[in-house]
Amino acid sequence: MSRQFDRRAFLRRGAAGAAALAVGPGLLAACSTDAPGADREGAGSSPRSGGTLRAAFVGGGASETLDFFNGPSALDLVRARAWHGTLGNLDPEGPDGVRYGVLKGIDVSDDLSAYTLHVRPGVRFTDGSELTSADILHSLSVLAGRSTLPVYRLAAANFDLASAKADGDLKVVLPTLRPIADGRMILCQGNFLVVKDGTRAFRKGMPSCGPFRLTEFTAGQGSAFERYDDHYGHVPLLDGLELRSIADSTARAGALTGGEVDFAHDLSPVTARTLTGDAKVRLVPTGSPYLVGLSFQMNMAVEPFDDPRVREAFKLAVDRETMVKTVFYGNAETGNDLPAMGFPDYAGSLPRRTHDPERARKLLKEAGADGTEVRLTTGPETPGMVEMATLFVEDLKKVGVKASVRELPAGQLYADFAAYAALPLAGSYQMPIPALSTYQMSTAGGSPSAFGWKDAETDALVAKARAASDPAEAKELGTLAQRTRWEKGNQVLPVFKPNLNAQAEGVAGIREDLFEQFPGFSQASLA
Amino acid sequence: MNLLAFAGRRLAGAAVLLVLLSAAVFAVTAVLPGDAVSAVAGVDASAAQRADVRAGLGLDRPAAERYAAWAADAVRGDLGHGFVGERPVTDILATRLPNSLLLAGLTLAVTAPLATLLGLWTGLRGGGTADRVVSTGAQVLAAIPEFVVAALLVAVLAVWAGVLPRVSVVPLGGTPLDAPRALVLPVLTLSAVGLAVATRLLRVSVADAAATPYCEAARLGGVRGIRLAVRHVLPNAAGPAVQALTLTTGALVGSAVVVENVFDYPGIGRELQLAVAARDVPMVQGIATALVAVMLLVLLLGDVCARLIGAREGHGR
Numbered sequence: 001m002s003r004q005f006d007r008r009a010f011l012r013r014g015a016a017g018a019a020a021l022a023v024g025p026g027l028l029a030a031c032s033t034d035a036p037g038a039d040r041e042g043a044g045s046s047p048r049s050g051g052t053l054r055a056a057f058v059g060g061g062a063s064e065t066l067d068f069f070n071g072p073s074a075l076d077l078v079r080a081r082a083w084h085g086t087l088g089n090l091d092p093e094g095p096d097g098v099r100y101g102v103l104k105g106i107d108v109s110d111d112l113s114a115y116t117l118h119v120r121p122g123v124r125f126t127d128g129s130e131l132t133s134a135d136i137l138h139s140l141s142v143l144a145g146r147s148t149l150p151v152y153r154l155a156a157a158n159f160d161l162a163s164a165k166a167d168g169d170l171k172v173v174l175p176t177l178r179p180i181a182d183g184r185m186i187l188c189q190g191n192f193l194v195v196k197d198g199t200r201a202f203r204k205g206m207p208s209c210g211p212f213r214l215t216e217f218t219a220g221q222g223s224a225f226e227r228y229d230d231h232y233g234h235v236p237l238l239d240g241l242e243l244r245s246i247a248d249s250t251a252r253a254g255a256l257t258g259g260e261v262d263f264a265h266d267l268s269p270v271t272a273r274t275l276t277g278d279a280k281v282r283l284v285p286t287g288s289p290y291l292v293g294l295s296f297q298m299n300m301a302v303e304p305f306d307d308p309r310v311r312e313a314f315k316l317a318v319d320r321e322t323m324v325k326t327v328f329y330g331n332a333e334t335g336n337d338l339p340a341m342g343f344p345d346y347a348g349s350l351p352r353r354t355h356d357p358e359r360a361r362k363l364l365k366e367a368g369a370d371g372t373e374v375r376l377t378t379g380p381e382t383p384g385m386v387e388m389a390t391l392f393v394e395d396l397k398k399v400g401v402k403a404s405v406r407e408l409p410a411g412q413l414y415a416d417f418a419a420y421a422a423l424p425l426a427g428s429y430q431m432p433i434p435a436l437s438t439y440q441m442s443t444a445g446g447s448p449s450a451f452g453w454k455d456a457e458t459d460a461l462v463a464k465a466r467a468a469s470d471p472a473e474a475k476e477l478g479t480l481a482q483r484t485r486w487e488k489g490n491q492v493l494p495v496f497k498p499n500l501n502a503q504a505e506g507v508a509g510i511r512e513d514l515f516e517q518f519p520g521f522s523q524a525s526l527a
Numbered sequence: 528m529n530l531l532a533f534a535g536r537r538l539a540g541a542a543v544l545l546v547l548l549s550a551a552v553f554a555v556t557a558v559l560p561g562d563a564v565s566a567v568a569g570v571d572a573s574a575a576q577r578a579d580v581r582a583g584l585g586l587d588r589p590a591a592e593r594y595a596a597w598a599a600d601a602v603r604g605d606l607g608h609g610f611v612g613e614r615p616v617t618d619i620l621a622t623r624l625p626n627s628l629l630l631a632g633l634t635l636a637v638t639a640p641l642a643t644l645l646g647l648w649t650g651l652r653g654g655g656t657a658d659r660v661v662s663t664g665a666q667v668l669a670a671i672p673e674f675v676v677a678a679l680l681v682a683v684l685a686v687w688a689g690v691l692p693r694v695s696v697v698p699l700g701g702t703p704l705d706a707p708r709a710l711v712l713p714v715l716t717l718s719a720v721g722l723a724v725a726t727r728l729l730r731v732s733v734a735d736a737a738a739t740p741y742c743e744a745a746r747l748g749g750v751r752g753i754r755l756a757v758r759h760v761l762p763n764a765a766g767p768a769v770q771a772l773t774l775t776t777g778a779l780v781g782s783a784v785v786v787e788n789v790f791d792y793p794g795i796g797r798e799l800q801l802a803v804a805a806r807d808v809p810m811v812q813g814i815a816t817a818l819v820a821v822m823l824l825v826l827l828l829g830d831v832c833a834r835l836i837g838a839r840e841g842h843g844r
Contacts, residue, residue: 061801062619062793063612063810071612072566148580150569216699219614219622221793224699246694247797248788254693255791258685261696411804414570416561417577428570442571449571 047508047525052240055263055521056252059245062220066202068193069147074265077151077518079223079243080193085123085131085209085232088188089514090289090343097344098188099514102131102209102232106187112179112467115159115187117172123232125196125207133166134197140164140174143199144192151191154433157441158186179467181474182345185434190515211236211522220245237509237525249383253502256281262504262526265519268383269328272500280505285331285498289342290517293335293430294388295493296376300452302424304369308488313363316356317399318392320494327387328497335493338482340435345465345474347435347482360399373402378427379413384497389427392492421448430493432517436462436478439485451490458484534831541823545816549601550594552815556808557590563610566805584610586808597812606813611805616813619798624817626703627794630713630786631779637718638725639772645722646729646768647756653734662730668723677716677789684712694791703792713790717783721775729768736763766833773829780825781818 060073068080091099096106104118123131144152145161155161160175167173176183196207204214209232212225222244227236244261246252249268256264257278267275275281298305298314305311320334333341336353340346364370374396378389389405396403413420413427420426430438439462446454458481465477485491499517503510506527513520564572568580581587600607606616645665649658668676685693695709703710736742737760745759784796795814802810 060612061798062623063609063614063798063801063807065612065614067612072569148568148572148576150571153569153572153576218700219618220798221697222699242699244696246791248791251694251789251791254681254685255696258693260692260694409804411566411806412561414561414565415563415804415806417565417570419560420570447571448574 047237049237049525050239051526052242053238053263053507053521053524053526054242054244054261055265056244056246056255056261057265058247059220064219066217069143069149069152072149074518075243075245077191081210081518081520082212082225082241083208083210083214084193084195086190087192087194089190090185090188091514096184098184100188102194106184108181108183112181112469113176115174115176115183117174119170120232121170123209124230125209126213126228127207129207131194131209132169133172136172136194137164137166138197138199139194140192154186154437154441158183158437178463181469182434182437182466185344186437190518212241236522238521241521256502256504262507264502265499267500267502269331269500272331272502273329275502281502282505284501284503286501286516290432291333291341291496291498292382292432293339293493294385294495294497295428295430295491296392297426297428297451298490299424300490304367304372305424305490307367307369309363309367310369311490313360313399315353315492316360317395318492318494319355319395323388323391323495327384327391331500332495332497335496337486337489337491337493339430339493340433340438341496343434345435345478347479349479350483350486357399364400370400371402374425375404375406376425376427377406377408377423379408380410381413382429385427385429388495421451435482436466453490455484530834533834537827537830541827545820545823548819549816553594553812556811559806561806562586563806563808566611607809609810610807616809619810620813620817623793623795623798627780627783627796629703630717630783630792630794631776633710633714634717634721634779635772635776637714638721641722642725642729645726646733647761650730650733651737651756651760662727665723665726668719673716673720673785674789676719677786680712680715697793713786713792716786717779724775725768725772728771729764732764732767733760736760739763762836765836769833769836770829773825777822777825780821
C-alpha cells in the first residue's frame, strides 16, 4: 500500500471518526469496518459470500437502453461495469497508477506516438470464447469511437481510433494524435468496457466478460444479474446483483432505511443528513479523486471580468468553508479554483487560496468595479448547485458587488448552450476527469465552454506537459500551466462534493472495486 | 341512435382538437429555449461536434417541416425515437401509460363512492355539525399540497406503523399489480386530495337537488332516507359531479408527477418531465399527444355518462 493511499485512508477515517463522535455509537462502530482491503482481512472476519445485493440509482427513466455507449446516466455505466470487462481503473496503488482489467499492461513507444495494449490471456466471454485483440479493437474504435458521450470523446481527442490495429491475437496498437505520456490515465479511467467483436445491438444474453451476467432488464425500473463464475481475476462473492432506478433522493434513502435496497447512490446533502442518526445504515461518500467540482465561470469577453483584478477579487470573496458547512454539512472538500482535484496531474502543490474579503474589496476598487452589478445564472443540475450560488451572491454583496441569482428550470442551463456560453457569470459543475487532458478538450483554443479564456501559451504548456516522458518534468510543466489558470483564470471553484452514497450496515467491498463514482460490485459482500 | 350520433359527433370534434393540440405542443417545444444537443453530446462538446449532433438529430431542419414529417409518421402509428437513448416513443408509452391509467383508475374507484357517500351525507344535512366537520376537513385537505399528504402518509403508515413499503418497488419486468401493497400509498395520496375536491362539489349539487320541488314532492310523498338519496337526489346531483370527476381523473394520468417521484411509481408523468428537461422533442411530443388523447377520451366518456344519467332522469320524471 503506497504512503499516499495510507494517508488518504487515514484522513478519511479521521474525518469520519470525528463525525461519528458527534452522532453516536452506531456510526462509530461502523467506522471500524471502513478500512480498505488489507485491514479488513486483518480484522479476522472474512467477508461472507452469497446473497443478492440490491442497489438504487437515479437512472434515465423508461428511455434507457443497454447500449452504454449511448447512455448518459450514471446507472448506464454502473450496469455496464457489472456486465462487461474493463480495460482498467485508476488505482493510486497500481504500478502505472492503474489496475488493469482485461489487459495485462500497456506499453508506450519511446516517441509517445503509439500505445500497445497487451491482452490478458485466458479471459473468457460467457459464450466460452476467448477475448482477443479484435474484441478490444471493436469496442474501442468502432463503438467508443462513434459515441457522442463526453467520456468517450476524451479518447477520440487523444488517440487516432480509426487507425488502431490488432497485432496478433493479444496486442492492439493505438496511435496517438499527438505525443502524450498520460494515455494510460485516459484508457484506464474505468469507463472503457469491452464487448465482443461485431456487437452492434445490446441485449440480454449477449456474450460478455464482466463479473456478472445480465438476467433481466426493464428500462426505467432496473436490471438483475447473476455471478459469472468464469470471470477473469476473481469471481464475485455475491450470487446476484439487482440495480434499481429510484429517481428521487428521499425515495432512495427511504428504500434503504426500509430494507428494500442495500445501497443508495448519490443522495442529496439534506437526505444524507437525515440518515446520520440511523444505526442500520452508513454514509459512504466517494473519496478523492471521485469528487464533483462546483464552480462559477466568469466570462472574460464581457465587463467587468475582462479585468484580471476583478476575477481575482471574485475568487477571494468566496467563503469556501461556509459553503462546505452549510450546503453539504461538512460532507465536501474546499477547492482551489482548479478542476480535477486528486488526479495525478492535478497541481496540488499550489498555495491554497483563502477567504480574503478585504483584499477583494481593494482589488475591486483598484479596477473601478466596486458597486458593479452582476447576475449569476444557475440551475438545479446537481444537488447543491443553487444553494452554492445563493451563498456566493451573499459573499459578493459583502465585498460591495451588487450581485443577484437567476435560477433556470431543470435542464435549461446547458440545453440552451449558446445562451449559456454568453452568460457573464454562470454556475456549473465538473465531473472528475484528469486535469490536463480535460483542459485540452474543453478549455484550450478558445472553446465556447471556456468563457472567453484564450491563452496560447498555457495551451502549449499543457501540450508539452502531456508530452513529457519524465514524470517529474511533466508534473512541473503541468503545475506551471495550472498556476496561470489559478492566478489569471476565469473559474471560481470553491467546493468539491462527493457522491453521497449510503449502504446498509455490513455491506463491504464496494470501495475496493475502484472508480467509486460509478460503483462496481465485483468485490462487494453482504452482512 | 341519438346517443351514438352524439358520441360520433364528439369523437370527430376530439380528433380535430387532437391534431390542433399536437401542433400546439410541437410549437411549444420549438420556442422552448435550447435543444437536446447538450443532453446528447455533453456540455463540453465543441461547436463542430454540436453541429454534427444537431444535424444527426434533424434539428437543423425548420420546425414546420419536422412537424409535418412527425405527423405523417404518427398517423401510421410511428411516434419516432427519443433523442436520448433512441428508444421508440411507443415503447415508453406502452410500458408507462398503463401504469398511470391504473393509478388514475384506482384513485377514481376509491374517490367516487366515498365522495358520493360524503357528498350525500353532508348535502342532505346542510348546515349541521356533520356537514361543517366534513366540509371543513375537505377544505383543509384540498389545501394541503400533495407532497405533504404523501409525507404524512409515509410517516404514519410506512415508518411508524410499518405496514406498507415506503417506495413502490415493482418487481423487474412486472407491473404495479404484481406488488399491490406498493400501490396503496400512491392511491391513498391521490385519493385524499381528489376526495376533498369531489366531496365539496357533490355537496353543493346534492344540496341544490334536495331543494328542488321534485325532491320536496318525493319527501312529502313519504320517501325518506337512503331511498330518497339514491332514487331522487343522486341522479339529479350526479351530472355536474361526474363531469368534474372525469376532468380531474383525466388530468391525473399525466400530472401525478409528485406522487410518482415520492413513491417512485413508474408512471408517465415523470417521463414527460425528464423529456422536457432534456429537450427530447419526439418524446415530449409523443407523450403529450398521448395524454391529450387520453384526456379527450375521458372527457367524452364523462359527457356520455352525464347524458345517460340525464336520460334516465328524464324517464324518471
